[in-house]
Amino acid sequence: MDTDTASRPTLADVAARAGVSPSTASLAFSGTGPVSGATREKVLAAAKELHYAGPDPRARSLRRGRSGIVGVVIDERVSEAFRDPVNIAMLDGVAEAIGEIDAAMLLLTGTTGSDTPVSLETAPLDAVVLFGCSPTLERSVALLTQRGIPAVVIEGDAGDDVPEIALDNREATRLGAEHLRELGHERVAIVALPLEPSRARGPLTAARVDASTVETAIERARGAWDVFPDARGVVTAASYVEEGVIAGRELLGDGGGGDRPTAIIAQSDLLAAGVIRAAEELGLTVPGDVSVVGFDGVAVDGLDYDLTTLSQPSQAKGRAAGDAVVRMLAGERPESVRFTSTFHRGGTTAPPRA
Amino acid sequence: MDTDTASRPTLADVAARAGVSPSTASLAFSGTGPVSGATREKVLAAAKELHYAGPDPRARSLRRGRSGIVGVVIDERVSEAFRDPVNIAMLDGVAEAIGEIDAAMLLLTGTTGSDTPVSLETAPLDAVVLFGCSPTLERSVALLTQRGIPAVVIEGDAGDDVPEIALDNREATRLGAEHLRELGHERVAIVALPLEPSRARGPLTAARVDASTVETAIERARGAWDVFPDARGVVTAASYVEEGVIAGRELLGDGGGGDRPTAIIAQSDLLAAGVIRAAEELGLTVPGDVSVVGFDGVAVDGLDYDLTTLSQPSQAKGRAAGDAVVRMLAGERPESVRFTSTFHRGGTTAPPRA
DNA sequence: TATCTTAGTCGAATCGATTCGATCGAATCG
DNA sequence: CGATTCGATCGAATCGATTCGACTAAGATA
Numbered sequence: 001m002d003t004d005t006a007s008r009p010t011l012a013d014v015a016a017r018a019g020v021s022p023s024t025a026s027l028a029f030s031g032t033g034p035v036s037g038a039t040r041e042k043v044l045a046a047a048k049e050l051h052y053a054g055p056d057p058r059a060r061s062l063r064r065g066r067s068g069i070v071g072v073v074i075d076e077r078v079s080e081a082f083r084d085p086v087n088i089a090m091l092d093g094v095a096e097a098i099g100e101i102d103a104a105m106l107l108l109t110g111t112t113g114s115d116t117p118v119s120l121e122t123a124p125l126d127a128v129v130l131f132g133c134s135p136t137l138e139r140s141v142a143l144l145t146q147r148g149i150p151a152v153v154i155e156g157d158a159g160d161d162v163p164e165i166a167l168d169n170r171e172a173t174r175l176g177a178e179h180l181r182e183l184g185h186e187r188v189a190i191v192a193l194p195l196e197p198s199r200a201r202g203p204l205t206a207a208r209v210d211a212s213t214v215e216t217a218i219e220r221a222r223g224a225w226d227v228f229p230d231a232r233g234v235v236t237a238a239s240y241v242e243e244g245v246i247a248g249r250e251l252l253g254d255g256g257g258g259d260r261p262t263a264i265i266a267q268s269d270l271l272a273a274g275v276i277r278a279a280e281e282l283g284l285t286v287p288g289d290v291s292v293v294g295f296d297g298v299a300v301d302g303l304d305y306d307l308t309t310l311s312q313p314s315q316a317k318g319r320a321a322g323d324a325v326v327r328m329l330a331g332e333r334p335e336s337v338r339f340t341s342t343f344h345r346g347g348t349t350a351p352p353r354a
Numbered sequence: 355m356d357t358d359t360a361s362r363p364t365l366a367d368v369a370a371r372a373g374v375s376p377s378t379a380s381l382a383f384s385g386t387g388p389v390s391g392a393t394r395e396k397v398l399a400a401a402k403e404l405h406y407a408g409p410d411p412r413a414r415s416l417r418r419g420r421s422g423i424v425g426v427v428i429d430e431r432v433s434e435a436f437r438d439p440v441n442i443a444m445l446d447g448v449a450e451a452i453g454e455i456d457a458a459m460l461l462l463t464g465t466t467g468s469d470t471p472v473s474l475e476t477a478p479l480d481a482v483v484l485f486g487c488s489p490t491l492e493r494s495v496a497l498l499t500q501r502g503i504p505a506v507v508i509e510g511d512a513g514d515d516v517p518e519i520a521l522d523n524r525e526a527t528r529l530g531a532e533h534l535r536e537l538g539h540e541r542v543a544i545v546a547l548p549l550e551p552s553r554a555r556g557p558l559t560a561a562r563v564d565a566s567t568v569e570t571a572i573e574r575a576r577g578a579w580d581v582f583p584d585a586r587g588v589v590t591a592a593s594y595v596e597e598g599v600i601a602g603r604e605l606l607g608d609g610g611g612g613d614r615p616t617a618i619i620a621q622s623d624l625l626a627a628g629v630i631r632a633a634e635e636l637g638l639t640v641p642g643d644v645s646v647v648g649f650d651g652v653a654v655d656g657l658d659y660d661l662t663t664l665s666q667p668s669q670a671k672g673r674a675a676g677d678a679v680v681r682m683l684a685g686e687r688p689e690s691v692r693f694t695s696t697f698h699r700g701g702t703t704a705p706p707r708a
Numbered sequence: 709t710a711t712c713t714t715a716g717t718c719g720a721a722t723c724g725a726t727t728c729g730a731t732c733g734a735a736t737c738g
Numbered sequence: 739c740g741a742t743t744c745g746a747t748c749g750a751a752t753c754g755a756t757t758c759g760a761c762t763a764a765g766a767t768a
Contacts, residue, residue, distance in 0.1 A: 413723070
């Protein structure tokens with residue numbers, strides 16, 4: 001019935017039906033500018049009659065130059081990235097912050113295509129938060145600056161004028177290491193986060209660290225070495241509990257004869273949880289036979305220990321990234337932020353067995 | 355240098371510099387239509403010189419009528435929704451499916467505003483996947499049909515012509531319950547998922563179930579009651595391990611004298627893990643003193659038991675939803691899909707103590 | 709009463725790309 | 739050799755809303 005033109009009605013249709021000009025109809029909808037109550041009513045009524053669902057976001061964003069969408073780039077597939085609660089907490093923080101300007105998050109996986117992530121170059125983004133993903137990072141930032149899209153990086157060096165949300169990874173880890181030294185530990189091993197995009201497992205060597213681009217893992221390794229320069233270690237393939245188990249078995253297993261470490265510094269709580277499980281498997285007690293220090297301060301579901309760890313404010317980091325984005329969209333040029341972790345002495349560390 | 359006009363160059367600028375018409379430049383970029391190699395080169399060169407980063411997605415999507423964005427609606431805040439691996443797996447499935455048409459996911463939290471989620475009405479969405487979120491569901495679907503945006507619902511009844519990705523919740527739970535009965539259990543209790551948007555804890559009553567709109571919880575409760583009509587139970591506030599602990603304490607604690615259940619049917623693996631932990635806390639052994647059945651078949655990090663559960667294909671469900679979206683965008687009208695769970699007999703169920 | 713506001717509306721340009729139909733030249737065919 | 743065709747390119751309309759400047763009356767002021 002009525003003047004339905006098969007396709008969705010447009011603002012112009014509504015305006016025509018209400019007997020006003022499109023401009024007035026627009027004003028009536030957006031609330032900007034002076035419009036008499038009567039006119040607004042008329043327009044709204046016409047809209048209702050025509051089943052008009054509001055301005056087309058595509059047209060609106062073209063005209064306004066804003067889409068209300070903030071991209072979030074994670075360089076793994078969704079299921080992998082979100083297994084670590086740290087990432088979820090950060091995502092939550094971002095969501096909270098940008099929610100205040102009614103923006104939403106577009107989830108982009110860095111490794112979509114072969115070369116450059118398709119969506120990063122083609123999505124209608126107002127800004128982007130990069131989850132410290134080293135491999136793609138450089139390319140991504142270059143792409144974004146060319147497109148003129150503001151970006152913020154969480155844990156990762158993007159150089160020049162990209163605000164960075166950082167953490168005191170090295171200092172924090174050093175704190176944990178010093179705690180172990182004070183307890184009397186000398187043979188300490190490291191369980192490291194992946195160092196390369198390839199996520200190859202293997203021994204943790206200085207050379208490999210130098211060649212890496214994953215700031216987080218690098219800094220945490222250095223922090224441990226600051227206190228125990230000779231600490232050996234293994235690199236895992238991901239921040240999962242199972243990976244921690246694998247690493248733990250290798251470090252604590254029969255292999256090394258008398259040089260079994262008396263303490264292990266894990267670069268994430270999930271890894272730490274895995275190490276503990278591996279220790280239990282091998283009949284070792286924690287912290288009696290081996291002390292374990294984690295990183296993150298997340299509650300690892302199902303872990304029966306109060307983990308000694310370095311708590312980082314994950315949600316706040318995401319929040320800060322989101323805030324930075326909001327400010328950039330407001331034309332400001334936010335500073336980089338550096339968060340600090342706090343040492344939490346739990347029940348997984350004790351003096352080494354005499 | 356050159357003819358830089360302060361703002362970002364447009365396709366027209368590039369065309370002008372290359373000495374061709376905008377139409378030709380567009381053709382050269384999109385690869386559609388016949389363009390001589392030489393011309394294409396010229397255009398691309400001009401683009402490079404002007405630092406043109408490709409067509410503006412906003413303009414493109416206005417013209418094309420597609421934005422390449424699929425909304426995913428979860429009705430909790432991000433940090434809550436993603437604590438359950440089931441949701442992550444589903445999200446991953448959706449990402450995988452829509453990735454094939456180079457679309458990305460816009461994460462929308464249903465409860466953004468007070469009334470209707472702002473973004474659902476204003477975001478440039480090509481389609482939407484609703485994660486069975488009962489409270490908002492009806493409103494959301496209405497909104498989307500009005501806007502003419504295709505939608506798919508995972509676990510939730512959206513009525514008429516919205517494809518649904520369902521699961522055999524009732525039948526599957528019944529299977530688990532029958533397993534318990536065969537083992538000889540008679541006093542069985544249920545730990546249920548939240549029944550209302552308010553997420554209120556409390557006893558599980560038939561009345562409350564009837565009043566609920568959360569299909570998943572309802573069906574799973576009915577499945578249990580099919581076998582144990584008198585089973586009592588408690589409703590939790592979320593699918594977390596801690597909630598399971600709370601529920602477990604209540605059901606297994608001293609309170610009920612001799613009527614302590616010999617088996618518990620939890621509506622999710624996380625809840626089951628919590629129940630097990632509560633049992634251990636209370637000095638009960640699993641499955642010696644109490645048997646526990648879960649639902650989902652996810653690996654609960656840190657749970658030392660091989661949980662008896664009903665494995666559902668979470669990732670496949672997400673994948674199916676994504677595929678349905680892709681098909682709808684291609685103009686098809688995909689059927690609803692119903693997945694089935696498989697019973698996994700683990701080590702958390704045994705005959706009741708004589 | 710004449711002039712100055714000012715609230716309310718409207719026209720028209722604009723955002724940046726896509727696309728359909730038209731045009732023009734060259735190559736092919738009868 | 740004239741006619742047909744096909745490939746390459748261009749013009750102009752279009753997608754749907756926003757916004758700036760102009761215009762009209764009605765009310766305020768002198």
